[in-house]
Amino acid sequence: MSPIKAIQQFVSLSKEEIAEIASLFEKKEIVKGGRFLEYGKICDKVGYIESGSLIFVKHDSEGNQIATDFLFDGDWVSYYNSLLLEIPSDVDIICNEDCVIHVLTKSKLELVYESFPKMERLGRMLAEHAFIDLAKRSSNLQKLSGKERYLDLMQRKSIVLEKIPQYYIASYLGIQPQSLSRIRKKILG
Amino acid sequence: MSPIKAIQQFVSLSKEEIAEIASLFEKKEIVKGGRFLEYGKICDKVGYIESGSLIFVKHDSEGNQIATDFLFDGDWVSYYNSLLLEIPSDVDIICNEDCVIHVLTKSKLELVYESFPKMERLGRMLAEHAFIDLAKRSSNLQKLSGKERYLDLMQRKSIVLEKIPQYYIASYLGIQPQSLSRIRKKILG
Numbered sequence: 001m002s003p004i005k006a007i008q009q010f011v012s013l014s015k016e017e018i019a020e021i022a023s024l025f026e027k028k029e030i031v032k033g034g035r036f037l038e039y040g041k042i043c044d045k046v047g048y049i050e051s052g053s054l055i056f057v058k059h060d061s062e063g064n065q066i067a068t069d070f071l072f073d074g075d076w077v078s079y080y081n082s083l084l085l086e087i088p089s090d091v092d093i094i095c096n097e098d099c100v101i102h103v104l105t106k107s108k109l110e111l112v113y114e115s116f117p118k119m120e121r122l123g124r125m126l127a128e129h130a131f132i133d134l135a136k137r138s139s140n141l142q143k144l145s146g147k148e149r150y151l152d153l154m155q156r157k158s159i160v161l162e163k164i165p166q167y168y169i170a171s172y173l174g175i176q177p178q179s180l181s182r183i184r185k186k187i188l189g
Numbered sequence: 190m191s192p193i194k195a196i197q198q199f200v201s202l203s204k205e206e207i208a209e210i211a212s213l214f215e216k217k218e219i220v221k222g223g224r225f226l227e228y229g230k231i232c233d234k235v236g237y238i239e240s241g242s243l244i245f246v247k248h249d250s251e252g253n254q255i256a257t258d259f260l261f262d263g264d265w266v267s268y269y270n271s272l273l274l275e276i277p278s279d280v281d282i283i284c285n286e287d288c289v290i291h292v293l294t295k296s297k298l299e300l301v302y303e304s305f306p307k308m309e310r311l312g313r314m315l316a317e318h319a320f321i322d323l324a325k326r327s328s329n330l331q332k333l334s335g336k337e338r339y340l341d342l343m344q345r346k347s348i349v350l351e352k353i354p355q356y357y358i359a360s361y362l363g364i365q366p367q368s369l370s371r372i373r374k375k376i377l378g
Contacts, residue, residue: 080317080320117306120307120312124313127320128312132270132274134323134324135323
């Protein structure tokens with residue numbers, strides 16, 4: 001799907017509006033292992049994932065990589081913490097496979113809000129989603145066991161199992177890769 | 190300030206729009222100790238605080254009260270976690286003094302978005318603020334010392350010191366009330 005099709009799911013646009021907004025996106029192809037956003041840079045863009053999958057990766061003090069989010073085709077990608085506060089990103093956003101992403105810079109996004117006030121709905125939806133994801137992750141890490149977090153992730157994003165390496169899934173759940181194998185075996189068998 | 194004045198700071202409205210939107214708010218007076226939102230209820234409203242101050246309070250497993258947020262006149266109040274996900278609130282939102290709050294129910298808020306698409310900006314701003322607050326609090330609790338969290342809170346909301354009981358401030362910072370006294374003495378002296 002194109003970003004315009006995705007926007008049209010919750011904002012109705014005229015032909016002229018579609019043409020103008022579409023012209024502000026830039027289509028980027030990023031190969032597997034490439035970065036949509038680099039650690040230490042200020043995030044100044046949002047993107048619509050046409051194809052591929054991405055992993056948000058933090059580095060702990062011992063140099064381990066910890067996955068904090070997974071995104072797939074049809075998702076919007078940005079790092080809200082850095083985008084809104086204009087502070088350097090504490091994550092890398094890494095392409096887990098070859099990706100096609102339609103990128104809208106922050107300045108063009110603001111232009112969209114100014115020119116087409118109804119497009120504020122896109123901003124509201126993105127911010128609300130970012131909030132919900134953050135709130136769920138904080139709460140799950142505090143309250144659920146490793147197995148419960150696994151089941152919750154599977155329910156929300158079963159595609160994760162197909163696409164994302166085990167190492168990243170385990171780190172996202174806050175458990176050891178061996179524990180993840182045990183949990184999976186128990187559930188399957 | 191009225192909620193309409195607050196909205197006009199970032200959305201320009203005609204006289205007719207002002208009249209229509211203003212009519213959807215309901216002015217509520219809640220006495221000190223009363224609740225804007227009760228634990229266990231689903232939050233179905235946002236409010237604009239004309240006067241007074243409010244404390245978000247969680248109860249831990251040992252029955253202790255832990256403050257998770259403070260709001261003051263001029264702030265918007267809602268519990269996004271419960272509002273967006275439609276799950277029961279895990280906090281009480283308690284009036285720390287007599288409050289005047291202009292309340293907009295969720296159904297009327299949705300009506301506002303439908304009727305006046307530019308009002309989506311209000312929704313975007315509220316969601317972005319909720320996100321920033323949550324992200325900062327999560328990050329501060331993980332990374333900063335008690336003293337650093339105190340300084341950060343003072344910098345962001347120095348009014349907290351004037352208005353909020355010490356017990357709640359200490360619980361918000363994740364420290365003992367005695368530690369808060371020590372930190373304050375050190376900083377002052």
